[in-house]
Amino acid sequence: MSSTFSSYKIAYSGMYASQAGLGTTSNNLANVNTTGSSRTRVSATDKVTVQSSSSTGTGADVGSIARVRDQLLDQTYRTQNTQASYWSVKNGDLEYMQELMSEFGSTDASSESSSTGLQQTIQDFFNDWSELSKDPTSQSNREALIEAANSLVSNFTELDQQLQQLQQDACNSVKDGVDSLNDLASQVAALNDQISQAEAGSNGEATYLQDQRDALLDQMSSLANISVTTRADGTVQVNIGGTALVDGGKTRTLTVTGDGSVDSPLKVQWADTGDAAEISGGSIKAYLEDADQTGYGDIDTSTLPYSYSTDSTSSITTLRQGLNNLLTTIATKVNSLLSSGTDLDGNSGSSIGGFFTTVDSGKALSITNIQVNPAIVSDADKIAISATGEEGDGTIATAISKLTSGDYFSCDGLAMNSTEFYAALTSWIGTAGSNASSNYNTQSALVTQIDTQRQTVSGISLDDEMSNMIIYQNAYNASAKVLSTIDELVAGLISDLGGTLS
Structure with a gap:
């Protein structure tokens, strides 16, 4: 049994423990809106005095102040x-690549209408060859063809430059x-x-x-x-x-x-x-x-079709290589047909080096090294579309316009024409984008769900802390009352004994 004077210490320990609880609650309330802050709580322990035949409680002590946190x-x-x-990065890059593919389109000068997508640019290019075959001597048709060819090269090269920048951004x-x-x-x-x-x-x-x-x-x-x-x-x-x-x-x-x-x-x-x-x-x-640019490089135009696949580590590299294959193959086939033709001046088509030429003669023809032959740009008569040498012959132009139906491409082992190859390319990027978006949405939902569970465990609740504050306040007041009561009892005892409490 504790003495009267030891009760002072017990009451004080109760006040101390309650004060520690109030301090912890106060800090929790102060950080209720602080991102990342965890709820803390006081662990109080009993103070016990062990005697030979019994144990006596001697108040409370603050065992620890700990975070409420679930490490799992x-x-x-x-x-x-x-x-x-x-998946956020993957999804963002693929979305951007799809936007780029749709941005590069063509404009028909005659109708002032525009269409989006590289496929339309390719189609306009071959349509202009078809128009030229109907009137091989028409200067307007020849100029329109050159414009379409420049648009084709410009759109492909600009798109590749954008993809190169995206890849540099990744680096x-x-x-x-x-x-x-x-x-x-x-x-x-x-x-x-x-x-x-x-x-x-x-x-x-x-x-x-x-x-x-x-x-x-x-x-x-x-x-x-x-x-x-x-x-x-x-x-x-x-x-x-x-x-x-x-x-x-x-x-x-x-x-x-x-x-x-x-x-x-x-x-x-x-x-x-x-x-x-x-x-x-x-x-x-x-x-x-x-x-990663592994899988990107110049194609061997002597062994067409190029064996293209969509299994590169980088989706950017995969798309760049596909576009390089598409443009370089078209350019190679056009050059091959025109080399056997005759232009309006009676010169062989092979004399100027092709409809499409390299910018840097020391490097291979590719999406990064291609232009419409400057000689043709400056003189449209040099487009050699006559197979017989006669001015009105557009046989070669007709053959070029039909290149879209030839299986000059191979994608994942399947023979394709240019339209099918482009469709396979866009289908791949659409599927890859959809997969990345689905994975990103799933993972984001999981992260949100788990974070919500974390907040349930460690988050600070305003209602809970207000309740704790009342509990600690009442406990503190009760211990203080005990201390006051003991003080009054001691004062009365001293007074009864004739003493004075100073």
């Missing part, structure tokens, strides 16, 4: 966030992403040191530092596939592919090598060893894939 939900959130970020994003990852890792390591010191001092401040660290880890999960291990001292180890990026207060540095070209692809490596980092998710992985 945190781990699940980061895993799903990694995938959501990956830059890899470097920016790795820089951000290194910076976040340094911040996590600094917080690890602070948390370790706080935990050692048992001052309770580590809970708020841990919130800051968790917010950084969430950001890191959007960049790459991280795994987080919490240690007994409160610090964490952050791994990428089984290799530590953050280990307590220490970090390792990631670096990017290569320029993104076919000969020098981008690689993410550990700066100290040069070993490749196993980046298997997040936005960095998506940008690495889209920056």
Whole structure:
């Protein structure tokens, strides 16, 4: 049984525990709208004095001030966030590529009408060959054909330039992403040191530092596939592919090598060893894939049809190679037919080097190295469409206009004409875009769902905290009343004994 004077200490301990609870509740209320802040709670413990035959309660003590947090939900959130970020990049790039494909169209000068899509540009080009075959000596038809050819080359090359820029943006994003990852890792390591010191001092401040660290880890999960291990001292180890990026207060540095070209692809490596980092998710992985130009190159025009496939790592590279194949094959077939013809001046079509020529003669004909022959642009009479040498003969123009029906293309092993090949190309990008959009929507929904579950566990509720405040307030007042009552009893006892309480 406790003495009268020991009751003072018991009452005081109750006031102390309630005050700690009020302080924690006050901090929760202050951070009710702070992003990433976790609810904290006080764990009170009994103070017990053990005697030989019994134990006596001697009040309450504050055991700890801890966050309410579910580490399994945190781990699940980061895993799903990694995938959501990956598909966000993929979806964004494919949407942009589809927009580009629809933007490049053609305008019919005669009717002042415009159509969108490269297919219309190709069709207008071959239609003008058909019109020229009907009146081979018509200067207006020849000028219209040159205009259509320039439009064809311009649209293809401009689209390829846009795709090249998109690919360069992916390269830059890899470097920016790795820089951000290194910076976040340094911040996590600094917080690890602070948390370790706080935990050692048992001052309770580590809970708020841990919130800051968790917010950084969430950001890191959007960049790459991280795994987080919490240690007994409160610090964490952050791994990428089984290799530590953050280990307590220490970090390792990631670096990017290569320029993104076919000969020098981008690689993410550990700066100290040069070993490749196993980046298997997040936005960095998506940008690495889209920056990859493996599978893009000049086609061998001597062995047409070119064996085109849609299995490149990068969707940008896949589209660029498809467009290169389409334009280069059309140009090669047109040049081949015209080389056997005669122009209006009686010269052989082969004398000027073809309807389409290279800009840089040292490189192969391709979407990045093609133009309408300047000699033809300056003199439309040099378009050699006569098979007999007679001015009114448009046999070769007719043959060129029918190139759209020839199976000069191969896509994933299937023989196709130009219309079918273009349809296969647009179908592929549509399917890839739909798949990326579906995956992104699914992953985003999962991230939102898991984050909602996290908030249910660790989020701060205004109603709950107000209720806790009333409970702690009443408990504090009750302990204070006990202390006051004991004081009155002691004062009465002293007075009865003839003493004076000063």
